[in-house]
Amino acid sequence: MTDSAIRPAPRPFPDLHGHGLRLRPWDPDSEADLDAWFRGRADPEFRRWNTPLSLATDREGALDSLRTAADTADGSAAYCVTDARSAVVLGHVGVTVVSRRMDYGLVGYWVLPEARGHGVAGRALALAARWALTAPDGPRLHRLELGHAVGHDASCRVAERCGFPAEGTLRGAMWEAGRHDAYRDVHLHARLATDPEPDRPFTPTPAPV
Numbered sequence: 001m002t003d004s005a006i007r008p009a010p011r012p013f014p015d016l017h018g019h020g021l022r023l024r025p026w027d028p029d030s031e032a033d034l035d036a037w038f039r040g041r042a043d044p045e046f047r048r049w050n051t052p053l054s055l056a057t058d059r060e061g062a063l064d065s066l067r068t069a070a071d072t073a074d075g076s077a078a079y080c081v082t083d084a085r086s087a088v089v090l091g092h093v094g095v096t097v098v099s100r101r102m103d104y105g106l107v108g109y110w111v112l113p114e115a116r117g118h119g120v121a122g123r124a125l126a127l128a129a130r131w132a133l134t135a136p137d138g139p140r141l142h143r144l145e146l147g148h149a150v151g152h153d154a155s156c157r158v159a160e161r162c163g164f165p166a167e168g169t170l171r172g173a174m175w176e177a178g179r180h181d182a183y184r185d186v187h188l189h190a191r192l193a194t195d196p197e198p199d200r201p202f203t204p205t206p207a208p209v
Contacts, residue, residue, distance in 0.1 A: 020085075095139070105132060107125065126198065129191055
């Protein structure tokens with residue numbers, strides 16, 4: 001029996017609504033989505049803390065990586081984070097199913113430069129985590145991990161606010177910024193499906209238009 005046969009995930013994955021946001025699938029055929037994806041992953045602050053497998057340096061490379069992210073064959077979900085009222089793209093949050101047998105996955109996120117300072121990351125993570133762990137139409141994972149480079153204090157605060165307590169440090173578990181030949185340590189956070197929902201409010205602040 002394969003992992004996928006144990007608990008097949010629904011596809012396509014649904015839009016998620018709440019906290020002033022709409023999370024929807026990325027559309028590789030949309031020029032606006034491609035532009036936002038390219039800008040987000042080319043942003044110096046993103047590159048400071050993240051080193052993707054593919055360092056897209058042009059729109060063609062960005063399109064390839066967006067198409068890969070949008071593939072939901074394994075139950076993973078790449079969400080485009082948008083403002084619920086204006087539909088302006090604010091960032092990304094993604095859930096990757098690592099093991100169906102262990103019901104274990106990873107979650108990550110980034111926010112466009114102009115959308116920072118509005119609580120977007122925390123609000124998007126709260127929606128995505130609830131869907132991934134407990135929603136009837138989600139993958140119903142048991143454990144969802146979140147890792148960030150040591151020193152990324154803002155990401156640490158977002159994780160803990162969303163019910164992902166710190167569990168320790170993984171040595172040399174992430175590439176150094178812009179390199180595939182050197183490593184840095186990672187702070188590991190995780191949330192279980194049996195953990196209580198965070199009791200902090202996720203009140204939207206005025207969003208960019």
